[in-house]
Structure formats: C-alpha cells, structure tokens
Amino acid sequence: MAIKWVNELPLGGKKIFCRVDFNVPLDDQQRVTDDTRIRAALPTIKHILAQGARLICGSHLGRPKGKVVETLRMEPVGAKLAELLGGDHRVLVTDEPSGDGARQVVDQMREGDVVLLENLRFNPGEKKNDEAFAMEVASMAEGYVNDAFGTAHRAHASTAGVAALLPFKGGGFLIKKELEFLGLLLGEVGRPYAALLGGAKVSDKIGVLENLIPRVDLLLIGGAMANTFIKARGGDVGASRVEDDSLEAARRIIALAEKKGAELLLPSDVVAAAGLDATSGEVVAARAVPAGLMALDIGPKSRERFADKLRGAKTIFWNGPMGVFEKQPFAAGTLAVAEAVAGSDAVSVVGGGDSVSAVKKSGFADSISHISTGGGASLEFVQGKLLPGLAALEE
Numbered sequence: 001m002a003i004k005w006v007n008e009l010p011l012g013g014k015k016i017f018c019r020v021d022f023n024v025p026l027d028d029q030q031r032v033t034d035d036t037r038i039r040a041a042l043p044t045i046k047h048i049l050a051q052g053a054r055l056i057c058g059s060h061l062g063r064p065k066g067k068v069v070e071t072l073r074m075e076p077v078g079a080k081l082a083e084l085l086g087g088d089h090r091v092l093v094t095d096e097p098s099g100d101g102a103r104q105v106v107d108q109m110r111e112g113d114v115v116l117l118e119n120l121r122f123n124p125g126e127k128k129n130d131e132a133f134a135m136e137v138a139s140m141a142e143g144y145v146n147d148a149f150g151t152a153h154r155a156h157a158s159t160a161g162v163a164a165l166l167p168f169k170g171g172g173f174l175i176k177k178e179l180e181f182l183g184l185l186l187g188e189v190g191r192p193y194a195a196l197l198g199g200a201k202v203s204d205k206i207g208v209l210e211n212l213i214p215r216v217d218l219l220l221i222g223g224a225m226a227n228t229f230i231k232a233r234g235g236d237v238g239a240s241r242v243e244d245d246s247l248e249a250a251r252r253i254i255a256l257a258e259k260k261g262a263e264l265l266l267p268s269d270v271v272a273a274a275g276l277d278a279t280s281g282e283v284v285a286a287r288a289v290p291a292g293l294m295a296l297d298i299g300p301k302s303r304e305r306f307a308d309k310l311r312g313a314k315t316i317f318w319n320g321p322m323g324v325f326e327k328q329p330f331a332a333g334t335l336a337v338a339e340a341v342a343g344s345d346a347v348s349v350v351g352g353g354d355s356v357s358a359v360k361k362s363g364f365a366d367s368i369s370h371i372s373t374g375g376g377a378s379l380e381f382v383q384g385k386l387l388p389g390l391a392a393l394e395e
C-alpha cells in the first residue's frame with residue numbers, strides 16, 4: 001500500500017485537518033469515562049503541532065443521526081484533550097462541524113492552538129460522504145491526515161471525501177501501527193500460528209475464518225460460536241445459543257480447515273447454566289449439554305488445552321471472548337486464554353470491541369503485542385477487505 005505517513009508530509013505553517021477517533025464513552029453528566037482513544041491519537045497530534053502546523057481535529061461522537069444532540073457535543077472531549085496535552089495548547093471547540101462559525105474559529109486560531117470541530121455526525125452529510133459537506137470541511141484546511149483507524153472501514157466525508165479534496169494527505173502514527181501488526185497476520189509469520197476465535201456469532205466471523213484458515217496452523221474456537229460448530233458435528237448443545245442457519249457454513253469451515261491442514265480445536269467441556277443470570281454453572285460435556293441448560297463458558301479441560309496450545313504459539317490472533325465474560329461465573333475461560341496469550345512469547349494481536357474490553361479487564365493487556373483500537377475495522381482488515389479510509393490515503 002502506497003500511503004505516506006504524517007512524518008513525511010510538508011506540514012510546517014499549514015492548516016491540517018486530522019480525522020481522529022474521539023468517539024469516547026461519556027457518563028450521564030457528559031464526562032469522559034475512558035480516554036484511551038484520545039491518548040492513542042496524541043503521538044500524531046503532537047507531531048503535527050511540533051511542525052508548526054495549525055491543527056484542526058474532527059471526529060464523530062456517538063450516534064446523533066445527522067442532527068444536533070446536546071449530550072453528544074465535543075466540549076468535554078476538547079477539555080480532556082487540552083488536559084492530556086498538558087496545558088501547552090489551547091483547544092478551541094467550534095459549535096458546528098463546518099460553516100461560518102467553525103471557519104471563524106479556524107481563521108482566528110494562533111500557532112499552537114488546536115481547533116476541535118463539533119461532532120461531525122451532527123451533519124447528515126458526514127455518513128453519506130456528501131460532497132458538499134466534504135468541501136466545507138476541506139475548505140478550512142490545506143492538508144489531510146487520518147489517524148482514526150476505528151472508522152477506517154467507513155467511507156464517510158471525513159474519512160474519504162475530504163482526503164481527495166486537499167493538496168496532500170497521509171496516515172497518522174496510530175493507523176501506521178495498526179497496519180504493521182494487522183498486516184503481519186496476513187503475511188509471513190512465526191509458526192505455529194494460532195487463531196483464537198469466539199464471541200457471539202459465527203455469521204459475523206465467517207469472512208475472518210475463511211481468510212485465516214489457509215494461513216494458520218491452529219484454529220481454536222470458543223464462545224457461543226463454538227455451539228454452532230459442535231452442533232454441526234452432531235453434538236447436543238441443549239438450550240445453548242446456536243445459529244441454525246449457519247450450520248452449513250460451520251461444516252464448510254470444518255472442511256476447509258481439514259483441507260488446508262489447520263488443526264481445529266473445539267471445547268470438549270463447557271460451563272452450563274439455565275440462563276445468563278445464574279450465579280454459578282456446572283461443568284458438562286460440550287457435546288452433551290443437558291436439556292434446558294446453556295453453554296456459557298468453556299470448561300476447565302478446554303481452558304487447559306487451549307492455554308497449552310497458545311503458550312506454544314509464535315503468532316496469535318484473538319477475536320471473541322470464550323464465554324459470557326461480563327458475568328463473573330462465566331469469565332474463567334476468557335481469563336485463562338488471556339493469561340496464556342500474555343504468557344506466550346508469540347506476537348499477539350487482539351481485535352474486536354468486546355475482546356479488547358475482556359483483555360483490559362483481565363489485567364494482561366500490557367503483555368499483548370498489539371491491542372487494536374478498531375473493532376469492526378480490524379475484523380474487516382483481517383478478512384482481507386480493502387478499508388475505504390485506507391484506500392482514500394493511497395497516492
């Protein structure tokens with residue numbers, strides 16, 4: 001991919017529009033409860049500022065559906081950014097994403113200031129990649145940088161349209177790092193190469209499975225997804241969550257793994273209970289879940305077997321929790337694999353929204369080589385799809 005990086009761009013003295021992913025969680029008083037995404041963009045932001053550019057940041061926040069939603073204004077995000085920049089820079093938040101008010105703030109900014117545009121999705125043109133909106137945003141700037149990996153799988157005005165309208169464009173350091181690690185998963189890797197997949201649905205992950213199976217040595221499947229595979233192989237999964245319309249796909253994937261010589265591991269035991277609110281579960285055979293019970297986590301034998309395989313791997317991609325990790329009685333499987341991935345000396349990459357929160361919750365995040373900031377975007381990348389936000393950066 002021919003993408004220029006932010007450190008290769010002629011930024012000095014220019015007004016630079018930088019698409020960031022500041023879609024952070026807010027509490028009911030609009031306080032930022034997790035600033036990970038703002039921190040992730042800091043290297044790029046600081047670099048742009050250090051070059052003497054005038055920086056205009058833009059992001060979406062939540063789902064305002066094309067209109068102004070008072071609780072989704074960027075003000076608290078701007079305050080958090082100013083705090084993280086250590087008081088060295090003013091952060092001016094505009095009261096609309098584009099238009100005269102925004103332009104005035106940009107026109108009056110001084111060197112060292114950061115302008116943060118109001119929530120881009122207040123304008124219906126953002127998600128539609130509307131040309132007129134893209135031109136309004138572009139008209140405030142002289143160069144384009146994208147560091148919002150989390151929205152790179154969307155062709156929106158700020159991730160696609162604007163890039164084409166400015167004299168130069170490039171990717172930020174966060175996108176660069178994401179591509180380095182995610183790209184590695186699709187290239188020459190250290191072996192054994194293990195893919196650990198779980199989570200809610202097979203149907204969400206078929207593309208990932210199909211693209212990874214020819215590359216991996218080992219495929220470990222847990223979570224609700226495993227139920228569909230176990231049923232496809234003739235097991236009785238009781239009242240577990242199953243996708244009956246994906247049984248055929250599961251059989252196809254099993255056959256593909258056989259054909260490509262990837263060893264497929266499914267749980268042999270599971271922790272089952274009558275429902276998600278149960279305060280404990282019982283360990284039963286994965287292929288013989290009693291009527292009325294649901295498999296909600298992988299069992300102790302499976303934990304050990306999965307952990308063993310993972311500890312010996314040299315490359316690991318992990319997406320999808322092994323069980324309902326949000327509930328303490330069903331979190332042990334996810335915790336055990338997190339510990340094993342962290343304890344391995346593999347290059348390890350975790351992608352997916354819930355998987356990332358599970359890893360953070362496990363306390364092992366620091367021992368993982370790369371935790372992707374893009375849930376959907378990382379999965380689409382691993383599926384081998386071309387992400388529109390990256391395509392827009394290509395020279």
Ligand code: ADP
Nearest residue numbers: 199200223224295296320323324352353354355
């Ligand atoms: P990611 O966001 O990392 O891609 P998914 O969205 O596919 O992951 O799956 C996460 C969800 O799957 C979690 O909310 C978890 O509770 C659920 N889950 C995992 N295992 C089971 C199971 N055995 N039964 C029901 N739900 C499960």
Ligand code: MG
Nearest residue numbers: 352353354355
């Ligand atoms: Mg999810």
